Amino acid sequence: MRIDKYLWCVRYYKTRNMASEAIKKGHVTVNNQTAKPSREVYPTDKIVLRKDQINYKITVLDVPQNRVGAKLVDMYRKDETPVEAFEHLELLKLSKEHYRAKGDGRPTKKDRRDIDDYIWDDDNIVQKEDE
Template sequence: MRVDKYLWCVRYYKTRSIATEACKKGHITVNGQDAKPSREVFPTDKITLRKDQINYVLTVLDVPQNRVGPKLVDIYRKDETPAEAFEHLELLKLSKEHYRTKGQGRPTKKDRRDIDDYTTEPGENEEPTE
């Protein structure tokens, strides 16, 4: 089975054309080599793909006849993605929402002063006393 069709069948990509584009861009490797969309996949092959800033590592257990349901995906692949990759993604999400949540607009005057106080060193903004 073609690698783009396999990744579509085991639900890593929503459409085959998206899987094909990922292959053409070099996001997918099979056994350490860049894979063209037409590359054949066999059991025991290791597939590495980059999607949503995560490097997924898969081992092909079997080749499905056509697209399978989400509950049956584990029959056809073994996911060996390290847990640190998912933790890194969570950290990225949290760092984006650290200060302001999305949709709050520009910082207020008080927010701006708090940012300035945070970025300057203590005693830098104080007026000299006589």
């Protein structure tokens, strides 16, 4: 089975075209070699794909005949992605919530009060204690 079809069948990409585009951009390697969308996949192949800032590490267990349901995906692949990758993604999400997006306008009254709760002290930001 082709690598683009395999990644679509085991539900890493929503469409086969999205899988092909990711492979063409070099986001997917098979056995530590960059792949083309037409590359054949066999059991025991090691696939590394980068999606949503996570490097997924997959071992192919079997090749499905066609797209499978979400509950059956584990029959066809073994996910060896380290837990630290998902923790890193959570930290990225939390850090994005902290900053205001460009073009959001002036700070609200609540934002101003939050900013006022901090004071500068010799190159360090110290939070004011409640008075």
